Amino acid sequence: MKDYAGRDVALAAALSGVAGYVDAIGFLKLGGFFVSFMSGNSTRLGVGLATGHVAAALTALGLIGLFVAGVVLGALVARRVGEDRRSAVMALVAGLLISAAILIMMGLDGPGVAAMVLAMGAENAVFQRNGDVGVGLTYMTGALVKAGQRIAAALTGGERWAWVPFCLLWTGLTLGGALGAAAYLKFGVMALWGAALVVTGLAVARYRFEKASA
Structure with a gap:
């Protein structure tokens, strides 16, 4: 994170907030499954397999x-438009969230939830660097580990x-x-x-910044 400007740190925190917000909605709607926290779903998969709850595992x-x-999908968009053009991936995420809201309102819960999950996966490409995730936005275990490591470094003269x-x-994710x-x-x-509105607003703001910086 030290290589990112303050505006990028703020953007990452805001997008983590969106991930937490959407994940909470998905968790409540799906009765204990997640739309962005795949470690939790992986545990649910393992437990389902071990206990014979096939439907939960599937x-x-x-x-x-x-x-x-x-x-x-997010990584392909980032590669196509250029990884520095974060607004394109954010627009993709916004579009998927809007689609999710419309589909679920129409009673198409399955496709709507699918769009939510696709959006959360794509969001991790916003800070893609050289094909890899620069900042994980939908999962916090790594961020907490890095926070702990940086605290240790600070206590020893770093x-x-x-x-x-990282905190x-x-x-952002917790409050979201x-x-x-x-x-x-x-x-x-x-x-x-x-x-959807928050991500749309962030995408527009980022696009204007990219255009002004070009």
């Missing part, structure tokens, strides 16, 4: 497959505040999860429009 496996497909960006990512759960309990699937 659900988890399907969600994991869709997430990977979303990652592939850079004092290098841990802060901001975690905070709380907001998503509250919004879903109040508005149901209509809450997805909030995430």
Whole structure:
């Protein structure tokens, strides 16, 4: 994260917030499955296989497959337009979230949830570098490990505040999860429009920045 400008750290934290928001909505709608946290779904898959809950295992496996497909889609867009043009991947994510909201409102829950998962997979390509994820936006285990490592370094004479960006990512995801759960309990699937509008606004702002910097 030290190689990223402050605006990029802020963008990453905001997008992590969106991931937490959408994941909370998916978790509540799916009754304990995730649309962005694939470690949790992998555990559900393993438990389902061990306990003979085939339906749960197949659900988890399907969600994991869709997430990977979303990652592939986002990575292809990033490669096609150039990895520095983050607005293109963000526009893709926004489009998928809008599609998810419309589909679910129409009663097409399966395709709607699929669009949610694809969006969360694609979001991880926003900060793609040389074909690899520069900043993971939908999962925080790595960020917490890095925060702990940077704190250890600070305590032994290293850079004092290098841990802060990783904690901001975690905070964004956690607060987003709380907001998503509250919004879903109040508005149901209509809450997805909030995430779609936020990502759309971020994509437009990023596009304008890219155009001004060109």
